[in-house]
Amino acid sequence: MVSLIYSLRHHTDEVSCCAFSPSLLATGSIDKTLRVYNTADFSELPFSPLLGHGYGVHSCCFSSCGSYLLSCSTDGSTIVWSSETGEKSAVLQHPGRSPLRVCALSPDSSLLLAGACDGTVALWDLPSKTIRRCSAVSEASIVACCFSPCGQMFVTGCTYGDLKLWDADISLLHAEKDAHDLGVTCCKFAPQFKVDGCCVEIRLASCGQDSQLKIWIVSQREGAACVVKLLHALTSQSAPVLSCAFSFDGELVVSGSVDKSVAVYDASRGTLLHTLTQHDRYVTAVALSPTMPWIATGSMDRTVNVWRIGDGDIGAAAESRQAVCQGRKLPGHSRLLLADWSEEDVQTWLCEEGLEELISVFKVNNMDGPELSQLDKETSAELGIDSVGLRGRLLRKIEALKAEESGSETPDEFLCPITRELMKEPVIAADGYSYERESIESWIRGKTKTSPMTNLPLQTTLLTPNRSLKMAIARWKSSSSF
Template sequence: MAELIHTFADHGDDVNSCAFSDTFLATCSLDKAIRVYTLNDFKEVPFSPLRGHTYGVHCCCFSSKSPILASCSTDGKTILWSMDNGQILATFRQPTDSPVRVCRFSPSSLYLASGAADGTVVLWNVPLLKMHRSSSVKDGSLVACTFCPRGNIVVTGSSCGDLTAWDENMRCLQEKKAHDLGVACCDFSSQTVTTSFSQVLSWFSLGFEMICKGTLSGHSAPVLALHSILCPSFLFYGNKPRCVLHILNHHNRYVTACAFASAHPLLATGSMDKTVCVWKLGNNKNDLTGKSETFIPPFNDTVEHWSEDDVRTWLSEEGLSEVEHLFKVNNIDGKELLNLTKDVLLQDLKIESLGIRNKILRKIEELKNTLNSAVSDAPGEFLCPITCEVMKDPVIASDGYSYERTAIESWISAKRTSPMTNLPLENLLLTPNRTLKMALMRWLETPSQPTPGM
């Protein structure tokens, strides 16, 4: 379904973002540079790298209407670059000089939005090269931004976990608590999609109301980036996020960026390992909507909450469509699915084939194992935001969050920023969280709770 066709290793530090145009791939990094490659031969263009920022570059994006690339940086600037010669066309300075974490063109490229660490968001008029409107969120840093397909609504995501919808005049339409641990990225498809540090949620706009439509929980560590593909079936079956279609394993550190090419079957991923990988996606329907590697429950964390339709969808995706009608006739929902036995399958559902009965029971067992490994009984405050595992030695970092000691020590040894906000840590002091550790010990001593790792 996806084949690695090229790896770029030109950056000298973490890759923060990547973006496609019809002819170019752009990447940016903490090394202060933006690099541009052609898609026909994956060679770096003569005017690359682009150097105009004085600090790390956090985000880059292409205009869909003209050969212009935008980039933003900790230096408080958003720069427009010509893709004809690499020259700077304009420099937009955030009114507060706060580090700019994200930038995004509107679909028409009339506007460019820039979001900053102090919570300010600015709409720049690109043709006039001046500020159109600005506003700010109540709390947190802005680290995510996207325009709806019509371009009349822009959604921002903050480190506090809020999604905020704005109109073209930066009037707040709605503010929604989306994630507990901060929104890392957001993007629109036919539905709106947002990510947090621990899970992926899909949202859609109903008028000016954002409603949580489903949860994807396939990741076991912080989710730092996502990008929706133009073909909705790649991510969605019908109107529900269903399953993991393919897992790409190549980077050896956190994947911090991803982007689909609208004009080519290509996916780019960037990582803290300083590399960018380009993947060629399957170009036929079976490749994009075929058998999944891991089934993820559509809305609820447990199978027992599945509807009869969810069960039949699962059967179809597991290659058991020939028994869907029998499950429908017998009104098998998620709770009944978990209690199926060989005798029930034979006597009640009248499935005479021993092979099919064994396959159904084997798939149910695999499903239970997947859910048991993906869903923890531990309260959220006991889980380390980096490892998503129950902490044994919780410490408080200077960002105010608690982490497993070994995990945060490993993190700050490579990158001295907060895993939660991506902002520089004031200091590297780690303070034991004795209150949390005592609560952890009480929870672990409760007979009904399993010991982590057992």
């Protein structure tokens, strides 16, 4: 069952894109604005709407940790926004000033890709905000792009209907000519990949003007060329399909169409599970939450609908957890130093950061701001926080607080999620996150085979070197006083 839980009607023109972080929903529109909502109650944040683009916003996405929101526009720029303050962190202009139709981030947020109307893609190193390359990849407009979950390749789709697979240096790996008759409109990789012997398989969804949603299997054996095979061609929608997205576990794929409907499919079987028909005009955008059973759909009717998947039990539990986090608002970091926080401030902060399960532990130990600032791996373990992943998330949040006070600019993406130390040999695990090799190998050797970041089972223990991230760290170290 899928039920409508919210309708957001704040945009003054058609909605063009939407994206979830673990705690926020962002929506973009042809009215030149982005709007940002708290997923606790889908209230609009005080700094919303975000104003900065000179023309309509076409695409938006969050960084992997949710700290940054990115958007691109007909004005040829990609803007990097702070998700906490709404302030501009950077404005990245396409070298040819060509209108941008789509943007995407690599899973570790080290690379930013933007597709342009002149058939080029611009690839930026996001931490340093420097462009690595701008290359012509098609004779037609690039309207779709996405990174693979391992971050080592990406796909582009154009208005001529071709899908092309590229490596991180923008070298062509595979071309699927006429993947969609009359043009591609969107493409998205599933969040996970599967390893069968020495072969890696990833699922890719694409949709187009041919009124079809297609699911492909992208596979590659070590030392061999990439192979792209069609798994399903889904035709339940009667008009061009404009948008698609996978659920966080890869089990569902959702699409929005010119026929005003939203289709929800079983991604493995290719069977239609639900058809949603609440929009009055074309459905231009779909997104699924990485943490909750929610779908967001945007339309030319200027509305963003939020849907709950399932019978409501999960949603009710979430609402119960969110209710705990209402009440006294966390003092702004700019107004109170961490050393001045009371026990109540610390507990409110835990709620704000999605760590409400630690409240009882902190209450029993009378943890206030000064004690919070002194927590490390050993002391957090002594508190009885058994989950290494949970301890890692807590320490990451504490380091972010300290960085705000000290003015540290060390990119969070450069720190291993397990040890919170600068990575020397970063590798990508099956959950799509990057870790220090020694730390994740030690984690995998333990009793649990779950992701330190998501707590979901790791489908494989294969680790892929993240050369792009390693190079980015080296560049940062050489350009700083590290």
